[in-house]
Amino acid sequence: MxxxxxxxxxxxxxxxxxDLRSVVPDVFVHRRPIKEVTLAKAQLNDGQSLYAxxxxxxxxxxxxxxxxxxxxxxxxxxxxxxxIIVSTGLGATGWLTSVLAGAAGIVGSATQLPISLxxxxxVSDEAYGQEAATEGIGHDHxxxxxxxxxxxxxxxxxxxxxxATELVFGQVAAQKPLRIASQMPENGVIFxxxxxxxxxxxNAGIEATIGPAEKKGHLVV
Numbered sequence: 001m002x003x004x005x006x007x008x009x010x011x012x013x014x015x016x017x018x019d020l021r022s023v024v025p026d027v028f029v030h031r032r033p034i035k036e037v038t039l040a041k042a043q044l045n046d047g048q049s050l051y052a053x054x055x056x057x058x059x060x061x062x063x064x065x066x067x068x069x070x071x072x073x074x075x076x077x078x079x080x081x082x083x084i085i086v087s088t089g090l091g092a093t094g095w096l097t098s099v100l101a102g103a104a105g106i107v108g109s110a111t112q113l114p115i116s117l118x119x120x121x122x123v124s125d126e127a128y129g130q131e132a133a134t135e136g137i138g139h140d141h142x143x144x145x146x147x148x149x150x151x152x153x154x155x156x157x158x159x160x161x162x163x164a165t166e167l168v169f170g171q172v173a174a175q176k177p178l179r180i181a182s183q184m185p186e187n188g189v190i191f192x193x194x195x196x197x198x199x200x201x202x203n204a205g206i207e208a209t210i211g212p213a214e215k216k217g218h219l220v221v
Contacts, residue, residue: 011093014221027220035221037090037145041213042190042200050200051213052192054091058180058202058210059083061187065158068188070167071179080163082155084180086172086210089144090217091193092151099153145219148212149173177211 001017002010015023026032040052050056059066065080087096154168172178182188188202202208 012090012219023220032220035145035219037217037219038088038148038150039213039215039217040086040088040150040192041211042086042192043209044190044200044202045207048200050190050192051215052086052088052091053217054088054193055095056086056190056192056210057083058086058190058208059155059188060184061189061196064187066188067163067183069181069183070154071181072167072170072172073176075167077164077167078162078183079154079157079165079167080160081157084152084154084178086150086152086178088150089147090219092144096151096153099155146216150210150212152178152210172211174212177209179207179209181207 001015001020002008002013003017005016023032037053040056042050042052042056042058058068059082063082066083067078067080068084070077070079070084085095085099087094150172152170152172154165157163157165157168159165182202182204184203186203188204188206189196189199190202190208191197191199
């Protein structure tokens with residue numbers, strides 16, 4: 001439920017407190033429509049797993065850069081960044097939207113940067129196309145909830161002699177999972193839905209396979 005419609009957009013919160021008196025009894029007798037939602041799953045090579053309704057975060061506990069190898073199909077990169085966010089269709093209106101809004105603002109202001117970068121340097125053609133896809137999702141939020149793919153974004157990737165920044169945005173599907181090998185000696189974590197206290201350790205030697213979960217969520221609408 002949306003506790004304060006005047007303050008919160010409530011994109012994922014269709015009910016107010018006053019609605020509960022009628023909604024809850026309807027749920028118990030199966031009179032309310034149910035929307036199926038795709039979940040995300042992180043599966044570690046040590047057998048542990050974690051599910052997410054909205055987002056998975058893969059990175060460091062602190063603001064120290066995360067180091068890892070990122071693989072999507074035949075693309076492989078060594079990266080140093082502030083972490084990776086993997087969003088479901090349900091969560092695309094949250095963290096993913098803010099990341100894309102920031103990126104769009106940077107690209108739009110690229111001509112004012114005091115360095116020799118252009119919009120083409122900052123965002124690839126492929127990323128523009130994928131951003132357009134997520135923009136389309138945003139116009140019909142409910143249609144995106146059961147979308148079988150996830151989206152990943154790399155936060156603040158750093159280019160260096162040993163790290164690259166080409167593989168920073170894309171789609172993740174069951175047949176095209178995202179694979180991440182940790183290169184962090186300590187404080188590497190994976191947590192879901194913003195709950196930082198409930199995490200999987202993701203330190204050197206651990207590999208994570210990220211993709212749509214085998215089970216679905218069900219949301220009363």
